[in-house]
Amino acid sequence: MTGNSCCRLCSRGLYSCHWIGLSENRSKHACSWFTFVTLVSLLSLCWMYICVVTFNDQDDINWQGFTKLKWWVNWFMVGIITSAVLASYCILLLLFALFQVALGEQLHLHWLHKIFLFFGVIFIASGVTGISLGWQQEWPIVPLSLQATAPFLQFGAVGALTLLSPFVFQRFHKAKQGSRRLIAVAFIAVSAAIFLCPLLIWSPCLIELDELPEKPKLIGHRGAPMLAPENTMMSFNRSVACGVTAFETDVQLSKDRIPFLMHDNKSEFLLRTTNVKKMFPDGHFNNSANLTWEELQSLNAGEWFIKTDPFRSVSQLSEEEKETARNQTIPSLLQLLNLAKQHNISVIFDLYSSNQKNDTVDIVNTILSSGIDSSLILWLPPAERQYVNSTAPGFIQFYDNEADMLNEEGNHLNMKYSKLGTGKIRELRRRNVTVNLWVVNERWLFSLMWCAGASSVTTNSCHLLKDTDWPDWVMTPHTYKITWMLADAASILIMTGLFLWVRKTKRQYFSLERERTVSLLTY
Incomplete structure (x- = not known):
């Protein structure tokens, strides 16, 4: 065969x-x-x-x-x-x-x-x-991602069009006259769309190299949750090694009014990240005030991380690190503040509470009594901001939307990365507004936010982003324009040659077929 x-x-x-x-x-x-x-x-x-x-x-x-x-x-x-x-x-x-x-x-x-x-x-x-x-x-992440990938997707589309063109040309030469017109129109329309789409492509990374902003600072999202159980002291210690400039966490208050760190709340309270079912099999907890601080301290807050491996990163830990992770407990806010004070690292947190007023008072008192520099506290909860401003004027006020920030004449913004366009980020930075974006984990997204001018990003992967010394790509508009035009021109030349070659091959084939038919008839 x-x-x-x-x-x-x-x-x-x-x-x-x-x-x-x-x-x-x-x-x-x-x-x-x-x-x-x-x-x-x-x-x-x-x-x-x-x-x-x-x-x-x-x-x-x-x-x-x-x-x-x-x-x-x-x-x-x-x-x-x-x-x-x-x-x-x-x-x-x-x-x-x-x-x-x-x-x-x-x-x-x-x-x-x-x-x-x-x-x-x-x-x-x-x-x-x-x-x-x-x-x-x-x-919104889809159009945002195109700002990072569109130039390369276009180059790939040009290459794919060039490789697939011989199949189209073969079908074109085999088709009848009416079908030929349809194939030709469709192919020309698709080619024109691919060749000309860079006219609509924009990216913050298409800038002059000397205009590239400073690398965004890193904020550890619940510590370093890819390397240790989230919201534990091990996690925050691992984030210190990443060079984070702030800890991001979530604060709740126990039954005896001790602020502690825990993200999950309501019906999910304690279920995901602790062994509460094992320790209190007959209990039903949907609020932090259901348990005292002593009872919370009795829970294991690390075994779940080893068992579930939420980020598929447990294999990267040594046996000693795994053992440390298994024995983590729920930390208090005071423990985190002492660590932050020791390393001169800021703290920003959400407050989950049905009684914001009283809880805010207790949390502010805890912060002030810890002796930490007030400028290291990035205050985010909006409910009792006026009280916080009067009691602790040294706290840096962060806002979760631009309208509130402007109304209160602030200049620090903390928002999800997809809720601010890259153009808006650049505009805010020109107005000297500090912009922190959450949660940015992937390198391509970090690179895009870097090019846009983000001041900092909250991340789960500080250990990966700390080694990123340059965005994935930065290209001057002139270089991109030249590269785009050369790629399109090369593709057009190659496809023209392929079209002529396929047509010549078909003509030779039909010529041989006619000669064979004539010879058979003559014979």
Whole structure:
């Protein structure tokens, strides 16, 4: 069997699950199914892109799963692995179809592939619906991510168009006159869109090199939760080694009025990060005031981290570090303040409380009695800000929205990265507003926020971002324009050559066929 015959056999078998040639009447819907395969492949790639860029916020979707099921599983990784398998399957199927087109084989998609493709469409539609209904705040990351990836996606699209053009040209020369016009119009329209889309591309990283802002400072989100159990002293100590300039945490008050560190509240209180079920099997806790500080201290706040491995990072820890993590307890706010005072590190926190007024008084008293420099306290809770200003005027007031900041003539803003456009960040920085963005974990997003001019970022991955000495990419607008034009010109030249070569090959083929026919008739 020749190599050509082997390729025909394999591509036909894997695409059609038929090992013999197909009759014309069996492939009458082949073009429609080929179009369907192409569309599902593009959809799966787009969905995979969404999954990759939302990886930064994987903890959010896992948290939502825990809130509803009270069972901590890395649901995001389950989804992203399924999406990767689907995208790989669709792309391979499309490649087999293109091989068949190149080899002159008829297309006939097997019914099993059709079922899998429909399931793929349902899976993608369910994912989009799920985000739209339950995670709608995540959609802004998609256009934001394009500011980091669009220039390179365009270069990739130019390359893919160039590689796929011979298949289009072959189909063009085989088609009838009416179909030729349709193919030509569609191909020219797609090519023009790909070649000219840089006219619409903008990114904060398209700047002159000497205009690159200072690297954003790092704030440890509940410490260093990839290296140690969140909101434990081990976690905050690990973040000190990362060079963070502030600790971010969450404060609640016990039954006996001791401020302590814990994020989860309401019905999830203590369930995810402690062994409260084991220690108090008959208890039902939905509020920090249900337990005294002594009872809270009896809980283990680290074993869950080793068991669930929420960031798949436990394997990076030594046996000694694992043992330390297993024996963590819930820390008090005073313990954190003493650590911050020792290393001259700031503290910023959310306050979860149904009695903001009384709790604010106790927390402010705890901070003032700790002896920490007031300028190291970045005060975020909005409820009793007036009282805090009068009692502790040295605290730096941070705001979670621009309107309140402007009304109170502040100049420190703490917001989710997707709620401020990069242009807005740049504008605020020009007005000398300190902008902290949360939660930034992935390097590409950190690079984008760096180019935009963020003052600092709250992160789970301080150990990774501390070693980032330069954004992933920075390019001057002039360099990008030249690179874009050269890439487009090279693609056009190559496709022109391929078109002429395919046309010449077809003419030679038809010429040989005519000569063979004439010789047979003469004989």
